Amino acid sequence: MSRQHQCTPGKPIRLAEVSTKAKKLHDDRKEAEQEFVKLRDELVELQRKLYAEGKHKLLIVLQAMDAGGKDGTIRHLFRGVNPQGVRVTSFKKPSEDEMAHDYLWRIHRAVPATGMIGIFNRSHYEDVLVVRVENLIPEKAWKLRYEHINHFEKMLSDTGTRILKFYLHISREEQAERFQARLDDPKKNWKFSVDDLEKRKKWDEYMAVYEDAINNCTTSWAPWHVIPSDQKWYRNLAIGRIVVNTLRDLAPEFPKTVIDLGKIRVK
């Protein structure tokens, strides 16, 4: 299996040194898009088998700065997949009930069941990102969380959940362009929030806490992938490849029946 864009435990990365731009993999974007369409078709087939077999669980975690492409990745890659076998959970500001429990409580509730693909649009990683930048909890508390998270993901992995974590890496300039598009295009207006501009001002602080989260929580059982995401076509292709490769590796099969179905006559 290809390990492209995958972080390695014990080898910390520096986000500033990772390009947000596509490597020149294809002579043109068209070729990449053709490969992507094929991957997507294969994903649909593999998901059908995963669901029918009911043996494995796949958890996909998506994190990014605002306008980083989380929604777009889900829309492009999982279009065509039977929604019965995929559950997307978007983690927003915690509710009162969620705040009354530990921060992993709502996360654990949402993990995929056997046969399912669970997609986290934001995740427990917000609990070591925004809380640090905004000083919402003391250092003593967030420092413990890296370990909690690694142990939690280890338990999920030990009990049959394959975990794929993606950080969609965009440049500050690319974010500006996408924000501007949200302001200019009436169909995109709804995605814009003034609050996003406040977060944008703290770009470097966010890069620092993302880097810490990625480096502290890249484990053999749940490594982070840093995906160059300035070009959407490349982002989709790169994530598509990793998801499909992972499913190929799980090799789900339609279950074989133990009884001889050929002898059954439906009257």
Add this chain to the structure above:
Amino acid sequence: MSRQHQCTPGKPIRLAEVSTKAKKLHDDRKEAEQEFVKLRDELVELQRKLYAEGKHKLLIVLQAMDAGGKDGTIRHLFRGVNPQGVRVTSFKKPSEDEMAHDYLWRIHRAVPATGMIGIFNRSHYEDVLVVRVENLIPEKAWKLRYEHINHFEKMLSDTGTRILKFYLHISREEQAERFQARLDDPKKNWKFSVDDLEKRKKWDEYMAVYEDAINNCTTSWAPWHVIPSDQKWYRNLAIGRIVVNTLRDLAPEFPKTVIDLGKIRVK
């Protein structure tokens, strides 16, 4: 705080060497019962403050052989407490949905919120007890669970949950008497199950796996207590003392208002 009956991390116990009988603490049972009634009154008051303050969470885990006294402990000790602030969760055979997730999924869902006392009547410990005796999962799988459980409880503890774990220790002879009472007394018939006799046949095996669970999962943040439980009055008193001591230690207080309520006139 008294550490009576509390196990110590790194100092494994042998259940066969722990008496199931009360130590002679009181000249007579009556005196013990008087102390218990006072403790129970104090518990009611402490719980009111815990709920009003909404700061701490208390998790009480009860494990025992059949007829060990889990139900009786809850009934005797928490009678009088406002049920709004106490939630008992009885973990039975997992449902299909629960089986489709990791074994800690249903447990995590049921942990107490701030201000609450959560009582587990059976718990995640069944997942290292019955599954071992009945060979439901391979050794490789249950061996990992001690660590999962310790890490899970550590995370709960780090995020503000005080955890008290009680093993209600009865003798094989005492179980026989209680089973017989369930057979003889029409009001107790419903508690008897033929399946319990099957488990009773495997008494020594159960003692061995309980011992392993207690020794592997006694941590500084969530130690086990082994409570001599052949005499119900002693079991109630011992657990009552530990629960009340723990609440005293958390020292909940009715919240103080920041505004001057004396100036408010209700018209």
